[in-house]
Amino acid sequence: MAKQTDFYTHNPLIHKDRRLSQSTSAWVRSFSCEALRPLIVCRGPIRKEAMDVYDEMGIHGYGILLSEKDSIVYPNALSPELRKLTDNRRVHRVPDYTGASREERLERIGQIIQIALDNGYDSLFAGYGFMAEDDEFVAAIEKAGLRFIGPCSATQRGAGKKDEAKRTALTVKVSVTPGVDNVTARTLVAKHPSREALLALVTAEGLRCDSRLLADESLSLEQLADHILMASYDKGIDLFSIEELGRQVEAECAAMFRSHPGSRIRLKAIGGGGGKGQRILGASLLGKKSPTDADVAKAAAAAPGLVLEVLNEVKAVGVGDNKNVLIELNIEQTRHNEIQLLGNGQWCIALGGRDCSLQMHEQKLLEISVTQEALALEIEKARAAGQCEAAAALETDLQVLKRMEEESERFGQAVGLDSASTFECIVDRDRHYFMEVNTRIQVEHRVTELVYRLRFTNPDDPQDFFEVESLVEAMALLALHKERLPRPERLPRFGAAAEARLNATDCSLSPSAGGVIRYWSRPIEGEIRDDQGISMLNPDTGLFMRYRVAGAYDSNIALLLTKGDDRRASYEHLAKVLRCTTLRGTDLATNLDFHYGLVNWFLGNTVMAKPTTRFVVPYLTLVGCLKEEAAKIDPVVAFVTLKKHYTQRYAADPEAKKAIAAVLDRKGTLLTRPMQKLLDNPHLLAGWLSLNRKNFRHDNGKLVWLRNPLVVLAETYAYLNMEWRAGVPAAEIIWSHDNELLQKAIAFYARLREHFSLGAADFEELNALLTQDTPQGGYNAADWAAIQSAHLGFEAGNELLGLLFLIAERTRFFDFHVEPNLEVVIPDELNDADLQARMKKVLVPPPATKADEIVTPGGGMYYAQEAPGMPTFVREGDHFEKGQPLFILEVMKMFNKVLAPFSGTIDKILIEGGDGVIVSKGQPIFKVTPDERFVESDPLAIEKERRETTAAYLQAIL
Known part of the structure; x- marks a missing residue:
């Protein structure tokens, strides 16, 4: 038998051998992939991972394809993998991976296949980019006699297109989101509303359709229209305009708004993914149970424009492109869960789930593993802790996960899944809805690899097996040995993983x-x-x-x-x-x-x-509120004021006054350095407040520490990665004299806790003891006086940390919390669109600009119009209103409409070069005349307000 080693437990840049050819088992050796010669036609981390895994498998004949677009757009943005792969004969280049239009995409497909054939590659690996789920690309690869390391073209067609996948899901009893999956067919029927008219269209356009289907009168008009549309795509012609499609989508949306009052609608291009090609409309109707016809019409009227946006974003606006768009009910309070699938065409196995709910603009940010084993463990822990509501919620999750895994395997077998894919669902408490299948490996696939490994066992000898811990490796095995691979057993590796x-x-x-x-x-x-x-x-x-x-x-x-x-x-x-x-x-x-x-x-x-999936935006809004409030406080001013307060308190005792002043002088930087860092960075402050939410309470407006603030301070230095470390520059860590003082204080309190048999969480009790005039714990009067004096010195000034908790109180930070049933409570005000927009600007202030200019908010590609052939958003001499689209900025494949920050008139367009030109952050685009005169803020007034606010904050803690 052969067992592969775990190459994840240490630095992933150090590789280990995973060559099956070295096994003592003839059966295991027969699955060696060393003869495979793949061309890697993807980019990013997956390309480097594929190179590493192939090296570990003994596949040394691979090559990589580089897109010149990166280095053209941003000079010197060359692939860092070239530091490893130095053989130029294995490095190939194309202008762009996919091209900007259908024609360019087909041209690029031909170029890539020719590169493979000319250089002796026998297969292609496309990672998790869009090319990995392009059925035309895969079909062309297969036609050229090459292998595709991923799902075959038949699976891509049956599962990769969102509309086809949804129809397949319905046939195998998979729960789907309510909506319309054939709006293009409905558009064609609206234009040609009879069977005779549709058949006449076939003749007039010379379309190559299956005569049996054309003669089958049992087909509905929409089914017939679907078949005709497929033939039109093959011929590369359009049978309706985007405007006609937009009107049909508008009508469908209006009907859905009426049948599902109070809900929003999601539009999804069938070729989208990674958050691209999706828009939501109907915000004005959210929560309205009885909208008027005028309300519905106004909300639906946005549909045509959004259809154009999603099609433009996935580059499906060309003649002959499949322009189908899914119209789905937007499930508002949803979590995004997905199931990792693997199959060989005969068997299909689910490898647990991943929770990808933490996302923004449909793009995932933080992904965590979800497995039956882990949920069962958490249920046991919740029950043992008496957390009945949490246990019940987790039990619901476990049952939903089991159903999703069962449905995903049925779906995978229905489409003949023969590689890695992902079954994506939205979860609403105890219900789930199938969303789509990504017929490719996912960005977050390693989350699954860390919690499960695969054991492939010889059917004739249960002691003869090999294990696979990499899905990239599994895909290579399937590409070369598909039918021979037995259905594997999934075995737990680690309890949980996060990415x-x-x-x-x-x-x-x-x-x-x-x-x-x-x-x-x-x-x-x-x-x-x-x-x-x-x-x-x-x-x-x-x-x-x-x-x-x-x-x-x-x-x-x-x-x-x-x-x-x-x-x-x-x-x-x-x-x-x-x-x-x-x-x-x-x-x-x-x-x-x-x-x-x-x-x-x-x-x-x-x-x-x-x-x-609605968590991140209000969370960011709350972080913006923290930043806005934190900017009002100056910790140095606060500390100086606090020092004056202490000296005034002991004014009648010159010796005590002198002593306390000396102590505070030593503690200035100890307290203010980490505070300043937290005040300057709201994301760090949000995390710190969350970790310390149980370390204090308010009694009649007074802050009471439940843990020693000096211990909290030490943890804060560690939290900020500023704890003492020899050899690290002083600017990055606690200063040596501050560290000595802090460690001396912590040791002092540790001895006292031991003496009084108190735990670390009993600071309130210890503090009460230390305020007693009568010596406690058997200490004599002299020692007790010395202990009280040391306690006063160590604790003096620590009130300053309380300012951070006051910021949390003023912003209602802790109202954003988790209930006992594990549901997250988001205060309503954080969902206010105006507040969200304002806090976005607080987090990232707009670039400095003159009052008569409009500049780019960031770098990217500039477009003056919605799509090729359409009018520009504005021209010289035009008057524009606040909130009106002025231009589009494409940044990293995302199309962002830049809206006017105020009303005014376009005097001059400053950009040169037209659509697609690269612009930098803060670059002037328009010379304008604002409708209103701008008044600049007075820096002195701002500083005065900051001092006054700081003083007001201090009054609340003294």
């Missing part, structure tokens, strides 16, 4: 491309970092090589993964990874701090909480 997507986004999670990474700290023990090789050091100098974050594709820089015995352990390890990660660069923005704050929010509440 944070480190993205090039700013503090508000808006894409931020073009920055340069100049330093990245080394992975810590147990950290799994998939970073495309960016943090690989120069093999000649041992130095970090700078890397420019490109913006032509997606915003992901790396995937950071951790594992643990249970979910809390995986979260704690992830928090440590994030805390110890240092990224430095030029114009570099990432979501590292966001993740650190978020992970600690869950650690401070409960990691078993059930956030919905």
Whole structure:
């Protein structure tokens, strides 16, 4: 038998052998893949992972395909994998992976296949990009006699297109979201409303249709129209206009609004994914149980414009493109769960689930494993702790997971799944709805790899087996040995896993491309970092090589993964990874701090909480509120004022006054340095407040510490990665004299707790003892006086930390919480769109600009119009209103409409080069005349207000 080693338990950049050819078993050796010669036609972390896994499997004849678009758009944004793969004969280039239009896409498919044939590759691996689920691409690969390392074209057609997948799901009794999956067919029927008219259309356009289907009068008009549309795609013609499609979608939306009052509707392009090609409409109707006809008409009227947006985003606006759009009821309070599937065409196995609810703009941010074994363990723990509501909620999750896994396997077999895919669902408490199938490996596939491994056993000898821990490896095995592979057994590995997507986004999670990474700290023990090789050091100098974050594709820089015995352990390890990660660069923005704050929010509440897909935006809004309030406080001013307060308190005792002043002088930087860092970074403050939410209480407006504030202070230094470490620059850690004082204080209280037989959580009781005039615990009067004096000195000034809790109180931070049944409570005001927009600007203030200019909010590609051939949003001389679209900024494949921040008139368009030109953050686009005159803020007035607010805050804690 052959058992593969676990290459995840240490640094993933150190590889281990997983060659089946080295086994002593002839049956195991027969599954060797060393003869495979794949061309890797994807990018990002999955390309580097595939290279590593293939090396470990003994597959050394692979090549990689690079898109020149990255380096054209952002000069020198070259693939870091080239530091490893130095054989130029195995590195190939194309202008772009997919092209900008249908014609370019077909041209690119031909180029890629020809590269494979010309260079002796026998297969293609497309990772988790859009090419991985392009059935035309896969069909062309198969026609050329090559293997596709992924689902075959038949599976891609049956499962990869959202409309076909939904129809298949219905036939195998899979729960689906209510809605319309054939609006293009309905559009065609609306235009040609009889069988005769549709058949005449076939003749007039010369379409090649199946004559048996055309003659089958049992087919409905919509089914017949679907068949005719497929023939039109093959011929590359359109049978209706986008405007006609938009009108049909508008009518369907109006009907759905009437049949589901109070709900919103989601539009999804069938070729979308990763958050692209989706829009939601009907916000004005949300919660309205009896909307008027005028309300419905107004909400539905937005549909045509949104249809154009989603089609444009997935590049399906060309002649002959399949323009079908799913119209689905938007399930409001949902969690996004998905099931990992693997199959060989005959068998299909589910490998547990992943909760991907923590997302924004439909793009996932934090993903965690969900398995039957882990949920059963958490149910036991909740019951043992007397948490009945939590146990019941987790039991519901377990039952839903079992149903999703059962349905996913039925679906996989129905479509003949012969590789890795993902069955995606939305979960609403005890119900779930099938959403779509991603016929490719997912970005978060390693979350599943960490909790399950696969054992393939010889049917003739149960002692003869091999194990696979990588889905990339499993896909290669399936590509080469598909029919021979027996159905594997899934075996638990680690109890839980988590993945944070480190993205090039700013503090508000808006894409931020073009920055340069100049330093990245080394992975810590147990950290799994998939970073495309960016943090690989120069093999000649041992130095970090700078890397420019490109913006032509997606915003992901790396995937950071951790594992643990249970979910809390995986979260704690992830928090440590994030805390110890240092990224430095030029114009570099990432979501590292966001993740650190978020992970600690869950650690401070409960990691078993059930956030919905609507969690992140109100959470960011709350973090914005923290920043706005924190900006009003100056910790240095607060400390100086506090010192004056103490000296006034002891004014009658010169010796005591002198002593307390000396003590406070020593504690100034000890207290204010970490406070300033928390006040400056609202994401860090959000995580810190969550972790310390049980360390204090308010009694009649007075803050009472339930744990020693000095212990909390020591933990704060650790939380900020500022604890004392020899050899680390002083700017990055606690200063040595502050550390000496802090450690002396902690040791003092540890001795007292031991003397009084008190636990660490009994600070309130210890503090009460130390205020007694009569000596306690057998101490004599002199020793007791010395202890009280030391206590006064160690605790003096610690009130300052209480300012942070007052910020939480003023912003109602703790109202955003988790109920005993694990549901997350989001205060209503945080869902207010105006507040969300305002807090987004608080988190990331707009670029500095002149009053008569409008500038780009970030870098990316500029477009003046909605789609090719359409009029520009504005022209010179036009008057625009606040909130009106002015231009589109494409950043990392996301199309962002930039809205007017105020009303005014376009005097001059400053951009040169037309659509697709690259712009940088803060670049002037228009010269304008505002309708109203802007009044600049007075810095002195702002500083005065800050001092007054700080003083007011201090009054509440003194």
